Amino acid sequence: PGGRSATWGWDGAGWGVLADMAPPTKAGSRLADDPRHGRLMLVASFTGATGIARSWSWDGAAWTEVAAGAGPPESRALQLLEDPLQGGLLEVVPSPSGSGVQTWRWDGSRWAALARAGGPNVLGLGLTPRGTDIPLLLGRGSADDAPIFPWTWSGTQWVEQDAVHLLPDPASEVAYDPVTGGAVAFGGQPSDSETWTWDGHLWTLRRPTTSPPARTEASLTDDPYTHTAVLFGGKLASGEASADTWTWDGNDWAQEHPASSPPPDLLQPMTYDPIHHEVVLVVTCCRTAGGISTEQTWSWDGTTWTRHQPASSPPPLLTATMTFDPASQRVLLYGGDDLRAARVSTDTWSWDGLTWTRLHPGTSPDQGGVMVGDPVTSQVVLVTANSAGPDSPPDTWVWDGRTWTPLRSPPATLPYGGTPIYDASSAGVVVFLPAVPIIESWDGRAWSAPPR
Secondary structure (H helix, E strand, O other), rough: OOOOOEEEEEEOOEEEEEEOOOOOOOOOEEEEEOOOOOOOEEEEEOOOOOOOOOOEEEOOOOEEEEEEOOOOOOOOOOEEEEEOOOOOEEEEOOOOOOOOOOEEEEOOOOOOOOOOOOOEEEEEEOOOOOOOOOEEEEEEEEOOOOOOOEEEEOOOOEOOOHHOOOOOOOOOEEEEHHHHHEEEEEEEEEEOOEEEEEEOOEEEEEOOOOOOOOEEEEEEEEEEEOOEEEEEOOEEEEOOOOOOOOEEEEOOOOEOOOOOOOOOOOOOOOEEEOOOOEEEEEEEOOOEEOOOEEEEEEEEEOOOEEOOOOOOOOEEEEOOOEEEEHHHHHHHHOOEEEEEEEOOOOOOEEEEOOOOEEEEOOOOOOOEEEEEEEEEOOOOEEEEOOOOOOOOOOOEEEEEOOOOEEOOOOOOOOOOOOOEEOOOOOEEEEOOOOEEEEEEEEEEOOOOOOOO
């Protein structure tokens, strides 16, 4: 207020003033963590007499201007990112000549220009994804309408990558891989039949002997009982919804030929039930011009699908989220678009292997989201969109087997909309968005990005 600048900090529960001052900044300023030197670095971009961006270092108590009068040029498009390969920070800015980029390295005391770093001609986003430790740039080769390609940092220069073969499609289905202890991703577009696996550090494009046809909007989950991941349905390149079942054993896909199968559908929740050793799938069936019939519940035992006849069921839903609840030892379903009532549902349902029960918790989220069970804390963690708008950090809700509790602790690096899985090998939650793994540690009360 009144032009006052200050530095604020988040302690996991609320904001508080850390210092009664802050460096002057304008649009294009960037803040980054420099773990090698135990500081935060702010590069402030604003119009000055020298045309050189000013750099500030935060030691936890106060800001100190560093490298005054020497460093990268000002730019609203500057990107500041950590360099785990060599230590320190990298700043990438458009070249003042108007073609290409300049890359500068911060070593803890000064900026140094890297003359042979290369890079895209038109700069886009820069980031260092948690878990990969590889700085990544997105940029164009020339004109604004040219394709965007990723560039990875080798430690000395930027290396252009084939966008098709660097990361899985952002819309691909992702699930925990019980064989490798990592993750498997498939499809994402009607023309995409690629399979990718994540080993905890890098994505690898696999070349299985057999693959499902290309598809999007399929259902994919792990099946630890059969040591496979199960893929069902999705939209094929023809535009038709499929009803085929495939399993991934860590090396190859196999098409299953069950005696019975669910009807074809899209965007349906599917999860593993360890109590009954089966995969549970909820399908919105039989869409006709006259309306929509009831929801169907099916289970996969590793050989065939079985349709259940529960006494009660959720309404027909799209984009609901489902996971196993370790506290109640039941499958939990939340939210979705209620096609019968034409509203966004915030209802919570549980499945005991025989029937569905609508639960009536004292409090409930008011937004859709994605959730995952955490057996270490015996909780279900739900990450929802923030009602304040898409630019606000997501909200976190926790289910303890009886009710939802809101926790105002946004994941440290997670934008809303990722696919969360529980990673048994690291005993933590891994979120993929979009195709970039973001490692988040959940301790039962708050999120935090693990130390490198």
